[in-house]
Amino acid sequence: MTDSAETTAVAPVAPVRKLFLLDAFALIYRAHFAFSKNPRVNSKGLNTGAILGFTNTLVEVLQKEKPTHIGVAFDAAKKTFRHEQFADYKAQRQAMPEDIGLAIPYIKQIIKAFHIPILMVEGYEADDVIGTLAGRAEQQGFGEVYMMTPDKDYCQLVTECVKIYRPAFMGNAAEILDVAHVLQRFEIERVEQVIDILGLQGDASDNIPGIPGIGEKTAKKLIQEYGSVEGLIANVDKLKGKQQQNVREFAEQGLMSKELATIHLNVPIEFEADKLILDQPDIEELRRLFDELEFRQLAARVLGDGAGSAAGVTNGGTPTPRGARRPSVAAAGQGSLFGASSDAAVAIGAEEGRTGQVGAPAGPRRTLEDVAHQYHLMDTPELRAELLEFLLLQTEVSFDTETTGLDTMTSRLVGLSFCWLPGEAYYVPVPQDSEAAAQALVDEFRPFFDAEGIVKVGQNIKYDLTILKHYGVEIRGPLFDTMLAHYLLEPDMRHGMDVLAETYLHYTPVPITALIGAKGKNQKTMADLPPAEVADYACEDADVTLQLKHVFEPLLKEVGLLDLLNEVENPLVPVLAAIEYEGVKIDSVAMGEYSAELQGYITELEGQIYQEAGEEFNIGSPKQLGEILFDKMDLGGKKIKKTKTGQYATGEEILSQLAADAPIAGLILEYRQLSKLRSTYVEALPQLVCELDGRVHTSFNQAVTATGRLSSTNPNLQNIPIRTEKGREIRKAFVPRDAGHLLLAADYSQVELRIMADFAGDKTMIEAFRLGQDIHTSTASKVFKVPLSEVDGEMRRKAKTVNFGIIYGISAFGLAQRIGIGRKEAVDIIETYFEEFPSVKQYMDESINRARELEYAETLLGRRRYLRDINSRNATLRGYTERNAINAPIQGTAADIIKKAMINIHEWLVQEKLGTRMILQVHDELVFDAVREEVAYITPKIKELMATALLLPHGVPLEVEVGTGENWLQAH
DNA sequence: TCGCTCACG
């Protein structure tokens, strides 16, 4: 080797050493709760959310950050020195959830399989261990040390070289916090002051007391002023009033809190860099673990092979042969069309489900390949005839439609599948060569769809109903929608068939992408595939749906929700299908004109704003706007707010405050309002007009809200403007279908308040409703203690806000903000309110107590909303859940009522063969496209059906206001 | 894809 310049140039440079120290428990807890909405349970019933989340994070950091050194720290199981210092330390902390306890051993095994050292020191917590090691690493010349944790306490440890690495989470990108971040976040000058802040404000979750009366803001202010807790105590004389008293009295506690918040850097542990060097993982062990845990995707990603049996795709999809095996039709009744022995047709899932919370009984997770099934392609007239004959013998059949897309207005039917015995299903392809042939095929099955005595089971059956409507089929007989069944069981989860099959049947259906590919290039439709390939998929859907019904029905019965499903949700399905199918006529010409008008105003405002700002910028960008207002123009003074992502907040509330002395703020608000109207409504709606009939067809989703309300998408027709003059104008473009029709709008007046008054059994309020008084005026008279005749507009407005606030689970702070009064005054108003309406107060308390007991709230019809956080130790979360406990029964009962009314009205319109059609629901309002001549006849009947849809227990009457007009605005 | 903002009940 010569000593030439060349060789020295290529001599290996010592790689930059990059150390990652992971805080295991903090990451595990976070991962666990991230999956709490849709728990991941493997086939052995193990909740794997925490394991998967943690491992994902670990893998991601290994792949993306390529550390040279790494270690994972765990808290020691035993008491730490902090417990000795302070007996209550972390006393509030709940026991570790069982699922996490079970996950820990797996996580440790995985870490070991990665050959990563586990760091644990008795008597110390992970943060002490990490802090100590990070410091020593820095001393030994590590230039990059990352403490991987979501925990803000670590901010005190950040230095030039030691930083916090907050892993990517719930879609947020990973984030590195350095010294500048910490100083900015805590508004301090030196990193060490983090502990002064934390010590002063305390930490409820760790039971660090802090000093009473000092929260985040005050802590920042005081530390800015006095530098440290000690400095504050030394200068206690300079404080005023209560604060001075508190600091004096709790000085000791403040110092102790600071001590508790301090991460200790003298943990007896050696820093041996060599032992933390990142090593090759034990592939075999990882494969074994991932296999056991059923982490197929992760295995594929980490181990780079298609490890494990990825979700199975059927080979070719040729259905079980048929002709030869088919005995002449002998069996009758519920028998199999092909006389398959019941052994062969093993049910896919069929385990007893568990109640309430999603559960996963033991058993391997299966796919089409693993399960005995008989799926048949019925593609001749003879086979179809025979199928129909059998269908008509059943009392319950699940069916599914295969179509060319998801949009009901434009998709064509490709096939039908049917199932009445688990494991055995039939697929009927629909001819694609002509409309007439398709129609003829559908007509063949009309006797089935018409049969009153057959329960039709489906997953999101509204879709199938709508598709079939385009072929002139109106399905009769009871419906059972498995999506809605699950919605009632677990309203705040997702209800897609694949997830349901996984969870309740331990079965992984063939993914649709296996047939038609992923979206994007080369996306096929069902119509592009030979029927034999579609058959397995289609049959499986019907099969799984039937089996889900068999699981859900007993579960619903057990918790008393079966009636709600059968009396409300299922019967509502065809009503919604009809509403969506009808659509709403939009006057696109009027929209176009209005768009131009708005654009005129917008352009003008833009000019004025640029002039005020002294430059042009993108007003629609909150980022740019914030910089202009708060940096360049220096507005806002002391009360500049930041959003949680660190940007300037520029919301309505902020700008309104600013508007008093900065004209630009008012202009921006107006600009925002008009842009919103133009882009979201005036421009967007005409584009969604269906070419075939000139109307807009929204989708009402029946399974998204946590309370039982409907929601509307594509477009959302439940948020068409009305509150402002320029917004209201848009309603003029919602018009009747033709000159022979009018729009008729029927509104419940103050349903939610009536429901609350009734549930509370409040004599005063009930009386006011009985007498038909204006409820807000009546409330104002009570709360402000003046005679009814002396209630002025301002008092009524405040009382109205209070009434709404009550329904939402009022807080003095919130009320004060909304009506722009002091907190003290708000407290007084609320107190007076509860004195005047004592049973309301009692009812609120009972609602919360009941929810604490049951862990759910329920509506008049027994609809549940689970409130599993109501006993949480996290005060914020608990408060939120308590407000839900108050609001959910009220909002949900209102939803129950209008749903009932919709069913009854729809049935009545059909029965009377009227031409009037229901076309919209907006939570407490129904809109009809009414035949002019029918208006006089239907108006009182609609009122009556709405008012009597459900009777409230204490007999508070429901009132309905009806209006008609040439457009939606006039109808009000 | 997410956060922000804002439309509705």
Added chain:
DNA sequence: ACGTACGTGAGCGAA
């Protein structure tokens, strides 16, 4: 002491 009214969906900008 904490943080602060319930429930939705859509368009936009920034990554």
